[in-house]
């Protein structure tokens with residue numbers, strides 16, 4: 355995973371640590387490196403921050419004394435990316451949230467949002483499977499009353515996983531489906547309500563309005579943005595817009611099993627300042643891996 359990302363970092367370290375660094379050739383190398391990072395789907399503003407950090411660390415005396423040391427260069431690079439990952443408070447533990455809610459005899463409410471085809475419905479099924487493995491029960495709210503086939507799709511997951519789906523007819527009010535699902539969870543002491551929503555573009559005012567209505571009615575414990583790592587830099591743009599319009603508490607990034615560049619993971623954290631909760635790593639129910647920024651950094655910079 356993230357091979358291209360790793361290669362590009364290694365390249366930069368090698369180039370810098372075999373040269374006598376002067377302010378000029380550092381600028382030169384940094385320019386090339388910035389282009390590489392943008393090519394890896396890291397958002398431009400994040401790339402600027404990374405480059406700025408590296409430049410500062412290399413400045414003045416430090417530069418002449420240490421610049422040729424490989425580990426020194428690697429540490430600077432590592433810190434520059436770690437700084438972005440740390441800008442998101444890593445304060446969300448889904449299992450802990452479910453347990454706390456359970457102790458109050460209330461369901462945790464997780465609302466999934468994002469544009470179409472990024473993996474919302476699949477991620478909901480995977481999360482239900484994950485919760486089940488940890489002895490928490492779920493109910494699905496079929497709030498995608500918009501796209502033809504959406505209800506049948508989530509019904510299939512519900513049947514496979516033996517989970518109840520609360521659904522209404524297509525084109526009916528999505529918020530009332532969420533309301534009924536929460537009602538059901540409270541009555542049956544179910545631990546989590548997983549709300550599927552219709553894929554929507556930020557430009558679709560009606561759908562954004564509907565999403566805000568679902569949020570008002572359901573008061574979700576977490577609003578989870580689902581983006582695909584395959585969509586690269588647009589995942590960053592989507593996350594930024596949803597964060598601005600409705601607020602994002604954490605993200606799930608899918609398609610980590612595909613041949614991705616990986617920079618979008620950094621970008622989504624950069625834009626939302628919220629953690630990535632899981633990576634989707636395939637089409638099976640257990641292809642959902644908790645995301646740990648520390649592991650991610652260790653993966654990028656193997657010892």
Ligand SMILES: Nc1nc2c(ncn2[C@@H]2O[C@H](COP(=O)(O)OP(=O)(O)OP(=O)(O)O)[C@@H](O)[C@H]2O)c(=O)[nH]1
Nearest residue numbers: 470471472473474475476553608609634635636637
């Ligand atoms: N390889 C791979 N495929 C995935 C992953 N997550 C989802 N998919 C596939 O991506 C496609 C779209 O996923 P959905 O869950 O339907 O996406 P959605 O966001 O609900 O889409 P809409 O309902 O249209 O808004 C499906 O074919 C999934 O099987 C993943 O992590 N890896």
Ligand SMILES: [Mg+2]
Nearest residue numbers: 474475498504
């Ligand atoms: Mg869907």
